[in-house]
Amino acid sequence: MPSARPSKKSATTTAPASPVPTTESVDTGFLRTLVGYNARRASLAVIEVFMERMAVYRLKVVDFSVLSLVAHNPGVTSRQLCATLNVLPPNLVGIVAALERRGLIERTPHPSDGRAMGLHLTPAGVDLTAQAEGTAAELEIDATSRLTTAERKTLIRLLQKVYSAEPAA
Numbered sequence: 001m002p003s004a005r006p007s008k009k010s011a012t013t014t015a016p017a018s019p020v021p022t023t024e025s026v027d028t029g030f031l032r033t034l035v036g037y038n039a040r041r042a043s044l045a046v047i048e049v050f051m052e053r054m055a056v057y058r059l060k061v062v063d064f065s066v067l068s069l070v071a072h073n074p075g076v077t078s079r080q081l082c083a084t085l086n087v088l089p090p091n092l093v094g095i096v097a098a099l100e101r102r103g104l105i106e107r108t109p110h111p112s113d114g115r116a117m118g119l120h121l122t123p124a125g126v127d128l129t130a131q132a133e134g135t136a137a138e139l140e141i142d143a144t145s146r147l148t149t150a151e152r153k154t155l156i157r158l159l160q161k162v163y164s165a166e167p168a169a
Contacts, residue, residue: 045143057132062087067121067128070121070125071133075108076119078116078119108120
C-alpha cells in the first residue's frame, strides 16, 4: 500500500517567487489622479532642495517661515504666527526661543495688547532673512525649472485655492 505521506521533495517545492516590481513598473495611475499625492510629491521635491540650500543658514522650513513672517509683519504675535502657520503654541515657543538664542529675533511688548509680546527681527535677523529669502526665491525657480513662469504662478494660485479659505488674488 502506498504511503499517504507526501514526499520530502513535494513538501519543500514552492512556486517561483514573483519578481519584485521596480520603480518603473509600479502602477501609480490612481495615485497620480489625487491632488494630495501630487501635492505631497511636489512638496518633497521642493523641500529636498530647500533643506540643502538653507543648511548654510541653519534654517528648517518652519524657522524660515517664522523669520519671513516676522520680517514682513514686525510686531506679529506668537498667536498670529500659530494661526498663520498652523503650528501648535508649544511647538512655536521652542522655535521662537531657538531663533531668539541665535540673536535673530527679539520680543517686545505689544503696543495695543498688554498681555502679548510682539516679535521683531534683530539686525542680524534682518540680514539673514534677506539672504535666506533670496536663496528661497532662487531655489523655487530651480526646483520648478520644468515649469514656465506662467505655469509656476498658476500652480501657486491653484494650491492656495486648495488650502486657503480666502480667495487667491
